[in-house]
Amino acid sequence: MSRFLLTILAALLLSACAHNAPRNPLATWVPSPNHDVRRPVLVVLHYTEQDSAQRSLDTLRTGNSGGRVSAHYLIGQDGTRYQLVSDVHRAWHAGAGSWGAIGDVNSASIGIELDNDGRAPFAEPLVESLLVLLDDLVTRWRIPPENVIGHSDMAPARKIDPGVQFPWRRLAEHGYGLWPQDGTPPAPADFDVVQALRVVGYPVDDVAAATRAFRMRFRAQASGDLDDEDRRILYALQRGWTIPARPEARVR
Numbered sequence: 105m106s107r108f109l110l111t112i113l114a115a116l117l118l119s120a121c122a123h124n125a126p127r128n129p130l131a132t133w134v135p136s137p138n139h140d141v142r143r144p145v146l147v148v149l150h151y152t153e154q155d156s157a158q159r160s161l162d163t164l165r166t167g168n169s170g171g172r173v174s175a176h177y178l179i180g181q182d183g184t185r186y187q188l189v190s191d192v193h194r195a196w197h198a199g200a201g202s203w204g205a206i207g208d209v210n211s212a213s214i215g216i217e218l219d220n221d222g223r224a225p226f227a228e229p230l231v232e233s234l235l236v237l238l239d240d241l242v243t244r245w246r247i248p249p250e251n252v253i254g255h256s257d258m259a260p261a262r263k264i265d266p267g268v269q270f271p272w273r274r275l276a277e278h279g280y281g282l283w284p285q286d287g288t289p290p291a292p293a294d295f296d297v298v299q300a301l302r303v304v305g306y307p308v309d310d311v312a313a314a315t316r317a318f319r320m321r322f323r324a325q326a327s328g329d330l331d332d333e334d335r336r337i338l339y340a341l342q343r344g345w346t347i348p349a350r351p352e353a354r355v356r
């Protein structure tokens with residue numbers, strides 16, 4: 105087929121897509137070409153809690169007992185990246201919850217499933233592959249690089265993934281997600297933990313759950329009640345004393 109015919113075909117397909125976009129019958133359709141697709145503003149990380157990438161691919165593409173679920177991407181332990189839903193579409197990975205002012209997280213986010221059972225350390229090729237994908241997503245969609253969160257951050261009462269094994273500090277050192285700087289001062293005596301959790305982004309309708317999720321992410325090995333180190337970390341996050349996001353990402 106000639107290049108000209110291919111161009112015509114592509115134009116026809118594109119216009120067919122445009123005509124299929126839902127319109128509101130309450131209004132007269134006067135189309136404008138001056139638009140593009142919606143942009144995600146958040147990345148939510150999950151673990152699959154399953155024993156193989158193939159099993160997870162099946163779960164994410166079919167109905168199952170807990171209802172239909174999906175994610176935009178799945179990364180296998182060998183680093184292979186699978187895409188299941190286009191970046192511009194709304195995958196069903198986040199469910200109820202919130203992060204900061206974002207209530208409908210599925211509408212605002214890219215979901216990435218990581219092939220991990222929640223107990224074993226994350227495979228090195230998987231982490232390296234994730235860093236490549238995050239670089240692409242943050243660059244292409246101009247997602248604020250600190251807006252890479254875990255499922256447990258936005259749904260602390262329901263979820264614990266990506267879990268205690270996930271290397272959040274390493275991610276932050278590459279410029280993604282929040283992590284406190286070392287050596288920041290202790291929290292003041294009148295420090296308000298709940299207010300700080302809210303400022304960072306955690307939903308605080310269930311304070312105990314939000315506190316647990318914060319502890320799991322930033323001090324996975326700690327036990328007992330929140331201590332001075334937890335309060336120092338939370339104070340640093342609230343004040344923005346975090347490992348800097350990638351400078352090249354910030355200026356865009």
Ligand SMILES: [Zn+2]
Pocket residue numbers: 149150151197255263265
């Ligand atoms: Zn999840």
